[in-house]
Each structure stands twice: as structure tokens, then as C-alpha cells.
Amino acid sequence: MSVLHIINKSPYDRSSLDTCLRLAQPDSAILLIEDGIYAVQKNAAAAQKVEQALANHQIYALQPDLEARGINPDNMIDGIALVDYDGFVKLTTDYDKSQSWL
Amino acid sequence: MSVLHIINKSPYDRSSLDTCLRLAQPDSAILLIEDGIYAVQKNAAAAQKVEQALANHQIYALQPDLEARGINPDNMIDGIALVDYDGFVKLTTDYDKSQSWL
Amino acid sequence: MNEGPYTHQASDSAYHFTAAALRAGHEIVRVFFYHDGVNNGTRLSVPPQDDRNVSERWSELANEHGVELILCVAAAQRRGLLDEDEAKRAGKDSNNMAPGFQISGLGQLIDAGIQADRLVVFGD
Amino acid sequence: MNEGPYTHQASDSAYHFTAAALRAGHEIVRVFFYHDGVNNGTRLSVPPQDDRNVSERWSELANEHGVELILCVAAAQRRGLLDEDEAKRAGKDSNNMAPGFQISGLGQLIDAGIQADRLVVFGD
């Protein structure tokens, strides 16, 4: 019964990533979209918790949202996988259900 | 040139109170409205920074917003003053300008 | 779909997701517009020429792929999104709903949750 | 005034503040509606009978106290808020602006900032 957690807000402005990490089961995955993308940045204040989360969760980031925000993929935390909208659709079918942390 | 800082978001969901406290000059005041009201609660995680802020700032809370949210005035941090909408208008004239931390 | 056009990216994300799901051959049971999401259903939007037309893009999905676009009636009434019937019933002199959208009840959201294999929420 | 009616409390707060300022004898130079705030200017809203009518309340302030209510034209066009002239110009078959509201440019916001002794922003 694994869950795809979707985060669309910056970890610096909203509590949604923290809450997701507190409530996500170990086999669930996390997809970063829209302003949720900012959680991918290396050497940033939110990086440590994202790196720790990678031990328990697959973490994906939506590439078109990454590009819109001008984040260099080289500055992404290692282990985060990029997907496009087709990949986003596939993730929602790979996991039993999705949970958008609005 | 003193400023009335207006906070309308919960300190648990948004960064606006933290940013305001980082950027408010000692003679400026803070008015809590809408969901900013939740910062008044005693014995809560945000209480310590609000109590510290009271050393440098007058802090006001909008009473109709407090009542809407069911917060008992007895559970308000000591030193926060309640105002109604008339008092809100007066505050904007008492201070030289306002800064809404949207 | 919980937010209106332009102000939040949610409507763009939901559109691109829906288009990709159709490309992949999935059936879209319904797109349900709630909260400010009902504002996607206006036909009066006049975006700048170099910008996308969010409402028209949704209408095209309805037109070309038969995607059901439902605005929640209570949310739409509050926010002033009316079709011809709703406008008449409320005694309003005009209406603003775009082609391809329909007004219906919240039950359509629950029904979609029951019918569909997956439900994805887009919002603020 | 940066947010639409009902979804965020901002429009209620701004209304109560404006009413209180008028009670205190202050002059309101202008209420400028920007971003989703333009959605306050619809006359098609049909809120539940036991709820407030946000748009009508603004219209009353214009009618009874002569308060100038300006919708930013660019923000309004994007979101489908049109008066009769704008609708004609855009080739739209209907319009939805409420009485007491006017459409004008962003310059009116800056002008208000220059003219007024105080400027207060309400938003999300």
C-alpha cells in the first residue's frame, strides 16, 4: 500500500516537507514539484534532512520545474532522480495512491 | 521612522514571523492578524521567540481574529495588547508606515 | 484542482499532468475544480498575447479528448462562476462559464474517487 | 488588496479596516485590487444566504462613502474580470464587473502610494 508523497512548496517557507518526512512510511516515495523543487539544492539548510530521507525514500524531482527555477542539476543532492510529466504520471501508477501535502 | 509590522500567517506554517523578527528595528511594533494570531499562545513552540520579541517591540493582536480562532485570552502571552479594527486603524496612524509580511 | 489560473502554478501542473496521462493512454475519469479552482472555468479571461490561455487549454482537453471538467456548484456560486442556467436561477444578467466545463455537485468529487484507480490533488 | 473573496480572509480584513478608517473620519484615497484581488469585483457572486456578500459589501462602500475601488486592468484581464468596455474591446459576449468598481492601470497603485499618508497591504 505504498504512497507517493507530492510536495509543491519550498522547505524554507512552508512546513509541508517536514510534515511529510515525519509521516511518510519507509517504503513510500517523495516527488518534488513546483516550489517543492527548492529542496533539491546541495549545501543548503534543508539539504541534511533531504539526504537523511534518501536512506528511506526514493526522491524524485520534476525536471521542467527544476529548469524553470534555474537550478543547475549539478547542484542537486546526489540520489534524487529527475522525471518529466510522463514520468510523473508513471509514478502515480507505480504507487498505490498519492498524497499531496497542500 | 517607526514601522508597524503586520503578520497574518501562523508561525507554524510560514516563515513570516521569523523574518519579521529578524528585520524589525527595536522601536517598531508588531500586529498579529488573521492566522498570525496563533503566535499569541502561551506554552507553545513559538512562545519563546514572541516573549523575547516583547523586550524590543510592542506586540498587538486583533481581538476579532483571536475570538474567531477560539483562543482564550488567558492563554495569551503576557504583554500582548488586544486591539479591535478601530485600534488597528489607529496603529497605522501611530506608526509612520506599515509593512505587511505577506 | 484547487486553485485558480495564473496565480498559482497548480492549474498548469494539473494541465500538463492530465495531458501526459492522456498521451500514456490512461482514461481521465474527471477533472474536478474546487475552491478557487472554479476560476479556471471562465471564458472572460484575456491573457497577454505572449502568455498561455489557461481556461482555453482546459476547454480544448474537453473538446478534443472528451475530458469531463466539473466545477463545484457551491464553490462556483460563491466566487461568481455561472453558466446560463445558474445565472438565470440567481437572477443575474450575465454568465461567464467557458465551453467544455459543467457545473455539478461535490458528490462528483467523491464519485470520481470511487471510480478512478488514482486521484491526484493539485493546489496551493 | 491582493486576494480574492472567500478563499482568503484578506478581503474581509481589508473591508473591516476600511470601514473602521471611514468611521474614524479618515479619507480613503483608493482601494486598489491586484493579483487575485481583482476577483472581488465580480457581480456574479451568489454566496449562501447565511454568509456575507463580499463583493456587494465593497460596492456599498463605493456607493455610500464614495470610496474609489480600482481593479488593475492587466490582473483583471488575465483572470476574466471585465467591464462592458473591456469586454467589447476583447470581443467577449458578456462582462461581470460589479457596480462601484473601475478598471484602471497599475499607475493608480503608485499614485495612491504618493498621495496617501499611509498605505496598508492585505494579502495571502
Added chain:
Amino acid sequence: MATKKFLYVNRTAPHGSIYAQESLEVVLIAAAFEQDVSLAFIDDGVYQLMQNQDTSGIGSKNFSPTYKALGDYDVSKIYVEQESLELRGLGKDDLMPLTYEDEDDDWAEKDSIHVVSSKELAEIIDQQDVILNF
């Protein structure tokens, strides 16, 4: 029609925005569909259940008494995250008492609110079929 497990997740404070109110409207409509319904109140969502909310001063509709009707709609699984309460300096006593009558126990009146740990709530989320977020 198949019965699915629906979870309504509330993370938003009431009154500052309409999400709480319109979420409650969904839950009441959903009751007619006889699905397995649970509600979760997390983060600022816990404020939705505060006692003594009085909106007369802000002029908007006070929808908070409607939560008390949830029991009549057979919505009796209301999960409130303990960590969210504690962070906000709140306890269960600060929340409205919400009850339902248990038909399997001679219609005894029982508490609908379950204060649960993050760990318990994580498992509840995991067991759902459909998750709606507001």
C-alpha cells in the same frame, strides 16, 4: 459500488482561508456515499477543532459547530496528531468534544477524536485508498 477507504487530510487553520470550511462541506457530502471515511488533523489543521470559536467580529460564517454533526453522519474516525497539538501548546481539552453513537454497542455515545502519534498516523495514511488534501 465498492467501498474504499477515504482519508481527508486537514493541515490548514480555519478562518484565515476557506480550505477548512470547504473541506468540511466535502466530508458532509461524502457521507452519503457510504465509504469508509477518516479525517486527519495535522499541523495548523488541529486549530479547526478549537472550542469557543466566535466569528461574529470578523463577519464570516462560523462553521465550527458543524464538526459536532459529523457523528450523525457516521464520521467517527477523527485522528488528531499529538505532535501537532503539543507544538502549539494544546491538549485534547482545548478541542471540541466530538462524539458518535456506536450502533454495534447499543448506541453508546463514544469519542470520535483519537489523538495519535506521528507513527500511528503514518500507518493510518498508509492504509487508505484515496487521500484528499485541503
Added chain:
Amino acid sequence: MATKKFLYVNRTAPHGSIYAQESLEVVLIAAAFEQDVSLAFIDDGVYQLMQNQDTSGIGSKNFSPTYKALGDYDVSKIYVEQESLELRGLGKDDLMPLTYEDEDDDWAEKDSIHVVSSKELAEIIDQQDVILNF
């Protein structure tokens, strides 16, 4: 007409919401009023100035090149809070170079972006007449 000191405060990331874009539209219009204009980028607002933004994949307008025109509109006081940059793992090099030509210095091209501490920014805020927030 009196000249006032206007500060435009940007705390919102671009693209996820329209505030950044519509704020920039205000600043460009405001230039015609010949007031004393400053811009502050704080918190997620610093992301507005990121280099290499490419919105072709999300289909919305890429307004980021417009920031480069600010110098031509005599908007040359652009304050970026250092603490906000550091928290996000960013430095000035991650931001678009924004410049203006200084008419008091033989039209020399100068940097419009000033990375300032919280303390400096607090003083800048204090000196304004009108503060607009987006």
C-alpha cells in the same frame, strides 16, 4: 509631486505563484513616477534572481530576463539579504548580474545588486515612506 521612498519587498519564489511576476510589473510601471525606488529580495524572494531560468517545460512566461531591464528604468537599488542566500546554499554568483549606468559617474556601468546583512536591511526598511509587499 513629492518624491517618496518606495520599497518593494519580494519574499516569494517565482513560477510557483504569480506574485513575483506581477510585482515586477508594478516596479516597471512605478519607474514612470520618478520616485525613489528600492527593491528587497528576502527569503524565497532571492530565487527570483536565479540565473538560467527556463520555463519552456512548464509553458508559462519566462519573465526573468525582465529583471535585467531594471537598470534602464533607473532602478538600481536592489538589496538581497545575505542570510536568505546562505540558508539556501546560494551566493551572489548564482544570481543574474544586474547593472545600471551611473549618470553621476560618466555613465559607468555599475552593479545594482547589493548583498546586505539583516541588520543593514532592517535599516533600509526603516528609512522608507511606502512599503509594498508581494
